[in-house]
Amino acid sequence: MFPPLDRGFVLFVVCVLLLVDSFCLVAGEANALESVPDLAKAMYLNVEGYPCVRLLNLSAEIGCSNPGWKKIVAPIFKLEMIEKPVVNSFAVLVPLEEFESLLLRVSSDPKLAERIAGVLVESTGIEHRSLGSSPDEKFPQAAFAPYLNVSFEWNPRGSRIMWNHYNFPAFLLSDESTKLLQEMAKQNEKNFKAYPSTVAEFDLVMQTTKAETRDSASCLKKQTCLPLGGYSVWSSLPPIDTTSAEPPKSIILVMASMDSASFFRDVSFGADSPLSGLIALLAAVDALSHGSNLSELKKQLVFAVFTGEVWGYLGSRRFLLELDLGADSLKGLNGSMIEQVLEIGSVGKGISGGVTTFFAHPGQDTSSTNEMLNALQKAGISLGSDNVNIRKADVSNPGVPPSSLMSFLRKNSSVSGIVLEDFDTSFINKFYHSHLDNPSNINSSSIAAASIIIARALYILASDSPFLDLIALNSIKVNVSLVEELVGCLLTCEPGFSCGLVKQFISPSNICPSHYVGVFVDSPFETQHPQYADDTSRFVWNFLADRTSAPQKNASPCKVGCHESAEVCVAAETENSRCVKSTTRYIPTYSTRLKFEANSWHILPANASDPSGLVDPVWTESYWNTIGLRVYTMQSSAYDNMVLLIGILSTVATYIATLVSRTFLLKVLKHD
Amino acid sequence: MTVAAGLGYALIALGPALSIFVSVIAKRPFLVLTLLSSTLFWLVSLILLSGVWRAFLPVKSSASWTYAIVILTSVSFQEGVRLIFWKLYKRLEEMLNSFADRTSKPRLFLTDKMQIGLAIISSAFLLIHTFSMVIAFNGYAESRKSDQFFVPVIHMVASMMTLINLVPGGCAVGVPLLCFFAFVTLHYCWRTVCRRLIEN
Numbered sequence: 001m002f003p004p005l006d007r008g009f010v011l012f013v014v015c016v017l018l019l020v021d022s023f024c025l026v027a028g029e030a031n032a033l034e035s036v037p038d039l040a041k042a043m044y045l046n047v048e049g050y051p052c053v054r055l056l057n058l059s060a061e062i063g064c065s066n067p068g069w070k071k072i073v074a075p076i077f078k079l080e081m082i083e084k085p086v087v088n089s090f091a092v093l094v095p096l097e098e099f100e101s102l103l104l105r106v107s108s109d110p111k112l113a114e115r116i117a118g119v120l121v122e123s124t125g126i127e128h129r130s131l132g133s134s135p136d137e138k139f140p141q142a143a144f145a146p147y148l149n150v151s152f153e154w155n156p157r158g159s160r161i162m163w164n165h166y167n168f169p170a171f172l173l174s175d176e177s178t179k180l181l182q183e184m185a186k187q188n189e190k191n192f193k194a195y196p197s198t199v200a201e202f203d204l205v206m207q208t209t210k211a212e213t214r215d216s217a218s219c220l221k222k223q224t225c226l227p228l229g230g231y232s233v234w235s236s237l238p239p240i241d242t243t244s245a246e247p248p249k250s251i252i253l254v255m256a257s258m259d260s261a262s263f264f265r266d267v268s269f270g271a272d273s274p275l276s277g278l279i280a281l282l283a284a285v286d287a288l289s290h291g292s293n294l295s296e297l298k299k300q301l302v303f304a305v306f307t308g309e310v311w312g313y314l315g316s317r318r319f320l321l322e323l324d325l326g327a328d329s330l331k332g333l334n335g336s337m338i339e340q341v342l343e344i345g346s347v348g349k350g351i352s353g354g355v356t357t358f359f360a361h362p363g364q365d366t367s368s369t370n371e372m373l374n375a376l377q378k379a380g381i382s383l384g385s386d387n388v389n390i391r392k393a394d395v396s397n398p399g400v401p402p403s404s405l406m407s408f409l410r411k412n413s414s415v416s417g418i419v420l421e422d423f424d425t426s427f428i429n430k431f432y433h434s435h436l437d438n439p440s441n442i443n444s445s446s447i448a449a450a451s452i453i454i455a456r457a458l459y460i461l462a463s464d465s466p467f468l469d470l471i472a473l474n475s476i477k478v479n480v481s482l483v484e485e486l487v488g489c490l491l492t493c494e495p496g497f498s499c500g501l502v503k504q505f506i507s508p509s510n511i512c513p514s515h516y517v518g519v520f521v522d523s524p525f526e527t528q529h530p531q532y533a534d535d536t537s538r539f540v541w542n543f544l545a546d547r548t549s550a551p552q553k554n555a556s557p558c559k560v561g562c563h564e565s566a567e568v569c570v571a572a573e574t575e576n577s578r579c580v581k582s583t584t585r586y587i588p589t590y591s592t593r594l595k596f597e598a599n600s601w602h603i604l605p606a607n608a609s610d611p612s613g614l615v616d617p618v619w620t621e622s623y624w625n626t627i628g629l630r631v632y633t634m635q636s637s638a639y640d641n642m643v644l645l646i647g648i649l650s651t652v653a654t655y656i657a658t659l660v661s662r663t664f665l666l667k668v669l670k671h672d
Numbered sequence: 673m674t675v676a677a678g679l680g681y682a683l684i685a686l687g688p689a690l691s692i693f694v695s696v697i698a699k700r701p702f703l704v705l706t707l708l709s710s711t712l713f714w715l716v717s718l719i720l721l722s723g724v725w726r727a728f729l730p731v732k733s734s735a736s737w738t739y740a741i742v743i744l745t746s747v748s749f750q751e752g753v754r755l756i757f758w759k760l761y762k763r764l765e766e767m768l769n770s771f772a773d774r775t776s777k778p779r780l781f782l783t784d785k786m787q788i789g790l791a792i793i794s795s796a797f798l799l800i801h802t803f804s805m806v807i808a809f810n811g812y813a814e815s816r817k818s819d820q821f822f823v824p825v826i827h828m829v830a831s832m833m834t835l836i837n838l839v840p841g842g843c844a845v846g847v848p849l850l851c852f853f854a855f856v857t858l859h860y861c862w863r864t865v866c867r868r869l870i871e872n
Contacts, residue, residue: 635677637676640674640676640677641676642680643676643677643681643684646684647679647682647687650687651683651688651691654687654692655694658692662695665865668869669869
């Protein structure tokens with residue numbers, strides 16, 4: 001028909017394109033992705049966030065969860081957008097200062113709750129530390145108090161937000177993620193009503209929501225949750241000799257707790273409450289262990305570190321129950337010989353204006369507790385400084401502050417016990433059970449002061465003689481660098497559990513310490529070498545076993561057990577394992593209302609002989625598969641539907657075109 | 673990308689081919705068989721090619737001219753295979769259509785409208801190959817040099833043009849150009865068919 005023009009035209013186009021190509025080959029390079037995983041990484045951005053999970057008790061649920069089976073996808077906007085009714089359900093990016101007020105509003109206003117698809121909490125750079133915030137109650141665990149005044153406000157800043165039920169996922173963002181998401185929220189506001197927008201995808205699907213089990217009893221039955229618990233540790237200084245023919249000594253029990261909690265599951269350092277007490281206890285054990293005449297002390301010192309105290313005083317209650325039952329884990333300990341109990345509570349904020357003050361809260365006002373108070377005061381004086389005071393707590397207090405001693409007093413109200421705290425009538429700690437209770441909230445000198453006072457007071461009490469050996473007393477010194485090292489290891493992420501002191505004893509599974517008690521994974525029958533004890537428990541066990549044992553030459557390395565029954569294997573996970581003579585054991589800690597039978601947990605009926613068990617909520621945590629947070633850009637659904645329409649149209653158009661051309665050709669053929 | 677969009681992109685890429693298959697090929701079982709055998713032949717040629725190129729991997733993505741060489745050799749090889757296939761086919765002495773699917777590209781491009789771009793490129797190449805086959809076989813049958821020359825040139829130029837997509841913003845130029853080339857090939861094919869019919 002027109003060959004020369006057509007051919008020429010094609011040749012011309014070809015030449016032009018080859019020219020263009022040659023330019024392009026010299027031009028720059030765009031993003032080069034080389035594989036499908038690269039593409040996935042470029043499209044989806046995993047955001048570092050700390051979740052709040054679903055916990056259940058006997059009557060209700062608390063915490064956060066995706067409302068169903070699926071992941072929640074919602075565009076990211078700042079908190080102010082909630083005032084605009086146009087935006088329906090979105091992921092709220094909320095600054096730390098307004099987080100509490102938002103959650104309180106959500107609890108009281110269900111319509112507001114419907115508009116929130118998920119909550120992302122910024123971790124602001126500027127520390128708003130002046131006001132303080134506490135997600136716990138105003139009287140934490142008031143039901144366990146051994147006295148009637150349960151409206152006393154030990155924690156005046158408590159907002160209760162961690163004990164409420166939320167039907168949406170919530171994450172705390174890390175510093176880098178905060179900046180990223182602030183950018184995205186700003187971009188979304190600019191593009192408001194115009195896509196593409198950046199969405200956040202929350203994966204916080206909880207098994208108990210999927211299985212519709214809404215309380216502990218049903219979820220334990222259906223095995224969609226696990227009870228909270230862990231491994232408490234007890235040790236005696238010097239080691240208890242069960243073969244000895246001597247009459248047993250009366251016991252002074254010193255206790256602290258090693259678990260904390262916060263609104264977000266994995267961020268709870270609990271620096272002041274209660275880990276400062278734990279560090280003071282460990283440093284005191286270290287100070288006392290260097291004394292030379294421990295076996296000549298008239299009383300036996302027993303140190304106990306409980307876990308699960310935040311969730312119904314699991315550790316202390318389990319300890320008392322097993323003491324009564326004469327269980328294996330407490331072999332060698334005679335409960336009736338416990339004469340005095342000293343609990344070390346929060347001691348990290350005792351220094352103010354250059355003066356160190358600690359308050360002794362007695363359980364009862366008896367001669368025994370006065371003796372303990374005197375010992376503490378003498379220990380304070382022996383430091384030789386005017387600036388150290390041990391005061392008795394205000395008599396207008398209704399009783400002891402929330403502490404493990406409450407479990408002892410409920411069981412036997414005549415127990416002689418004192419809780420040593422850095423506060424008098426209400427918590428000094430402005431961040432009680434908050435994720436902000438980190439080392440900037442405490443003073444390690446305060447902990448060191450508490451620790452030396454405790455060590456010397458214990459020496460005074462245990463020697464139980466009218467003539468005080470001042471030389472021996474003054475030789476008890478606390479290793480301040482040990483205290484600082486413990487603060488760095490247990491309360492920070494750098495160095496965290498990768499510090500030398502921890503690595504000396506265990507091979508940790510995480511670097512960042514988290515003091516949430518966690519769930520009881522295993523069957524609770526192993527007391528010597530539990531497989532699932534968490535890093536903190538294992539470190540405390542090894543530290544106490546090491547410090548309460550006599551130094552040995554020619555120690556034999558061990559893997560799990562030692563030949564002699566009085567020996568334990570210290571640092572079994574490292575290369576420096578050795579068998580030492582020590583009485584240090586784990587106590588599997590879980591609620592006294594639970595029993596493990598036939599491979600599952602059963603809730604026991606309430607028993608009048610266990611008064612604390614009557615008010616135990618029996619906390620469990622839901623199973624979850626993965627928890628994650630990611631962001632990506634998404635198009636509007638109108639755009640997607642348009643693409644589908646174009647695809648269908650082009651398919652149909654081609655079909656019609658082939659039919660048309662075929663009829664045309666047939667017509668042409670017929671004409672020939 | 674939701675399911676709707678995914679389906680849409682798949683239809684944009686393969687819809688025209690699917691329509692052609694349903695309206696022209698599906699009715700004749702022999703055509704279906706020849707289509708399958710030619711697909712197999714094409715895949716085998718691609719495997720052989722990738723086997724040869726395995727020795728030179730990984731290709732440094734910073735040097736674009738290496739991609740040009742890959743395309744040059746690949747296209748030349750495929751044109752050679754096309755000739756061989758014609759010779760094999762001639763023994764069957766039948767007219768056919770074939771679908772060729774380019775499956776392995778040694779690189780991926782990320783732009784804003786990446787999915788649309790890829791879908792349109794796939795569709796354009798599919799149509800180019802379809803119509804090129806008709807033109808080529810016609811050229812071989814009639815020993816017309818212009819037809820035999822047209823197909824490899826169009827194939828080479830269209831493939832080289834995809835390198836434009838490597839430049840930022842290049843897709844806006846490259847994709848429409850490719851569609852234009854598909855249209856040119858279609859037009860050329862149409863002219864060839866008309867000419868054949870008129871001669872008969």
